[in-house]
Amino acid sequence: MLEITSTPLVIMAILGTVGILLPIISIARKEQGSNSFYAIIAFSALIVSMGYVGYQFIEDNISASALFSEDVIVDDAFGGFFAIAMLIVALFTTVGSFNYMRKHNSPAVYYSLILLATIGMVLVAYSTDLVMLFVAWELMSIPTYILVGFMKKNPSSNEAALKYFLFGALSSAIIVYGISLSYGLTGSTNIG
Structure with a gap:
């Protein structure tokens, strides 16, 4: 059953909308820089997301309600705790990179990528299926x-991005192989 007020969906909606709109706003404004504007928007989106998860804890609205038809995401206290932890990490990353981004000319993309990565982190916390865990x-x-690889003109950054991508591709292949073995042995990918 898909509930519109479910915590993972609300977090995805908030962070996803802001993450997609930041580069669009940057293009529409046609001005480079203004790091503080984009940092404040990203910071606000993370605070609102944390506030929503915290509100769900305070109101005790977090129950083990499953999303989608096969229970791939479950809105429970365990996922909520780790979602708050991931949002705090993203918040510290946003605040900590404020001075770093003053030297670069595309802060909207940077903060957008942080928000989109945070969506994946939050979904990892709420996943109860191996396939959903892999997608998240x-x-x-x-x-x-x-x-x-954000600093395109830095050869070290490009080299690190390529190495990280190749390592990640190999790791993903091994994870998919492990998921297929688990499915072959148990007949299910559900871990919840």
């Missing part, structure tokens, strides 16, 4: 590949 892990990994 990849949703987290792809923006981090781009973040590693």
Whole structure:
């Protein structure tokens, strides 16, 4: 059963909308820089997401309600705890990179990638199916590949991004192989 007020969906909606809109706003504004504007928007989206998860804890609205037809994402207290932890990490990353992004000319893309990677992290916390866990892990990994190679003119950054991508591709293949073995032995990918 799909509930619109389910915590994972609300977090995906908030962070996804802001993450997609940041580069669009950057293009529409036609001005480079203004790091503080994009940092404040990303910071606000993370605070609102944390506030929503915290509100669900305070109101005790978090129950083991399953999303989608096969229970691939479950909104429970365990996932909520780790979702808050991931949102705090993303919040510290956003605050910690404020001075770093003053030297670069595309802060909107940077903060957008942080928000999109955070969606993947939160979905990892709420996943109860190996396939969904893999999809969430990849949703987290792809923006981090781009973040590693963010400084395009730096050869070390490009080399690190290529190495990270190749290592990630190999790791993903091994994970898929492990998931297929697990499915072959148990007949299910559900871990919840």
